[in-house]
Amino acid sequence: MAKSIPDHPFLIESLRKNPALSAAYITATIEEIDPEPELLKLALGDVAEALGQPKMTPEEYELHLKKLDELLSQQGSNTIYNLGTWLNALGLKLTVAVCTDDIGTDDVGTDTEDNTVNAEIPAELTV
Numbered sequence: 589m590a591k592s593i594p595d596h597p598f599l600i601e602s603l604r605k606n607p608a609l610s611a612a613y614i615t616a617t618i619e620e621i622d623p624e625p626e627l628l629k630l631a632l633g634d635v636a637e638a639l640g641q642p643k644m645t646p647e648e649y650e651l652h653l654k655k656l657d658e659l660l661s662q663q664g665s666n667t668i669y670n671l672g673t674w675l676n677a678l679g680l681k682l683t684v685a686v687c688t689d690d691i692g693t694d695d696v697g698t699d700t701e702d703n704t705v706n707a708e709i710p711a712e713l714t715v
Contacts, residue, residue, distance in 0.1 A: 603638035610635045639678040
């Protein structure tokens with residue numbers, strides 16, 4: 589039987605080399621038809637390993653992962669803001685986009701060719 593090559597190191601290296609791929613990985617996980625919370629935690633952890641670990645001390649990285657666990661157990665509207673802050677520490681930000689099912693203009697008549705609206709979130713997370 590042929591030995592399989594573990595794909596985790598390849599995934600982490602790919603995410604590290606291409607932050608846009610990291611963003612797409614999280615987006616794809618969030619947009620799943622039948623979302624599984626554990627998959628979101630796994631994707632966020634992979635991205636943290638790829639983007640956070642190289643620029644954080646081991647202590648900062650462990651604290652960042654601990655904040656992820658706390659964040660994912662939260663309820664309420666602050667959760668989205670805390671997720672934005674958590675991602676910001678990795679060099680990512682939350683983005684809201686118009687659904688691609690709507691072609692042309694949205695309800696208020698604005699052009700949807702560039703269908704993203706970006707919100708800056710402060711880089712510090714307080715839990």
